[in-house]
Amino acid sequence: MLEARLVEEKLAALCRSGKIVGGVFLGRGQEALSVALGVHLRRGDIYAPLIRDQAGRLAFGDTILDTLRTYLGSSLGSMRGRDGNIHRGRPSEGYHAMISHLGAMVSTVCGGLVAKRFRGEKGVVGATCIGEGGTSTGSFHEGMNMAAVENLPLVVVVANNQYSYSTPNNRQFACSDLLSKATGYGVAGHRTVGTDLVDCLGVISEAVTAARRGEGPQLVVADLLRLVGHGEHDDASYIPEAVKKSPLGQDCLELARQSLIEREWLSEEEADSWHDAVKKEVEETASKVMREPAPDPAEEDWNAFASPSLGRNP
Numbered sequence: 669m670l671e672a673r674l675v676e677e678k679l680a681a682l683c684r685s686g687k688i689v690g691g692v693f694l695g696r697g698q699e700a701l702s703v704a705l706g707v708h709l710r711r712g713d714i715y716a717p718l719i720r721d722q723a724g725r726l727a728f729g730d731t732i733l734d735t736l737r738t739y740l741g742s743s744l745g746s747m748r749g750r751d752g753n754i755h756r757g758r759p760s761e762g763y764h765a766m767i768s769h770l771g772a773m774v775s776t777v778c779g780g781l782v783a784k785r786f787r788g789e790k791g792v793v794g795a796t797c798i799g800e801g802g803t804s805t806g807s808f809h810e811g812m813n814m815a816a817v818e819n820l821p822l823v824v825v826v827a828n829n830q831y832s833y834s835t836p837n838n839r840q841f842a843c844s845d846l847l848s849k850a851t852g853y854g855v856a857g858h859r860t861v862g863t864d865l866v867d868c869l870g871v872i873s874e875a876v877t878a879a880r881r882g883e884g885p886q887l888v889v890a891d892l893l894r895l896v897g898h899g900e901h902d903d904a905s906y907i908p909e910a911v912k913k914s915p916l917g918q919d920c921l922e923l924a925r926q927s928l929i930e931r932e933w934l935s936e937e938e939a940d941s942w943h944d945a946v947k948k949e950v951e952e953t954a955s956k957v958m959r960e961p962a963p964d965p966a967e968e969d970w971n972a973f974a975s976p977s978l979g980r981n982p
């Protein structure tokens with residue numbers, strides 16, 4: 669959680685200074701939920717994170733170095749500086765690159781799980797996250813329905829952050845409780861407090877374990893509030909102060925730190941030391957990446973649409 673928060677604070681600063689091309693979308697306020705899913709997955713599983721899942725990405729094995737290389741367009745990054753900063757992944761390792769269309773990752777994880785079933789792989793789990801707004805899309809419905817019919821070991825975590833960009837929940841869906849969607853699809857439903865790390869860890873552990881045991885799709889709904897705008901271009905002025913000051917608006921990272929100190933598992937000095945060590949690593953990594961080369965158009969084959977060899981054919 670701490671790594672994700674400090675990496676994203678650096679990304680926001682780089683964005684404001686014009687060092688990053690493209691959008692920057694922060695997960696501030698959602699780190700507890702995100703990291704709880706990442707740490708419960710293991711080698712052989714499938715993970716398809718969403719734009720606010722930096723904490724889950726790091727927990728699943730992503731690195732600060734590759735994160736910064738991707739955002740800063742380094743040719744040494746996993747995307748070679750050629751693609752959007754959040755569309756990174758390593759499919760061969762079960763780490764799916766994000767598709768921006770809401771709900772689409774549910775179907776891609778389902779496809780990956782069916783492929784594993786054909787290969788005879790057992791005990792694997794496929795997981796993805798989505799915002800509450802995305803649960804109204806056709807892709808979400810189709811993916812959930814297929815997963816239920818095929819009894820796939822799918823875990824879908826819904827971050828109910830109260831706003832789909834600037835649209836409040838009462839203009840997104842008519843049901844009073846998103847958890848009722850689990851009943852509609854015939855899958856198991858779980859609820860967690862999205863600002864409480866301990867609760868997120870416990871509930872998501874239960875969901876992942878059930879899916880791994882062969883009990884079919886699991887839907888986890890977490891209530892929280894994103895503590896920033898939709899992206900760095902958005903000041904979130906449409907969120908009322910009363911909502912920001914409600915329990916939903918509590919900072920999960922601060923709550924986790926307080927909890928560790930109150931349980932005497934961590935001292936104030938140790939917490940500050942962790943913060944300083946991670947901040948130093950982030951700053952040093954960013955400085956290193958900004959010295960790395962950008963993509964060279966003369967050496968790119970641009971294989972998205974055509975290659976130079978095609979141009980030479982009669």
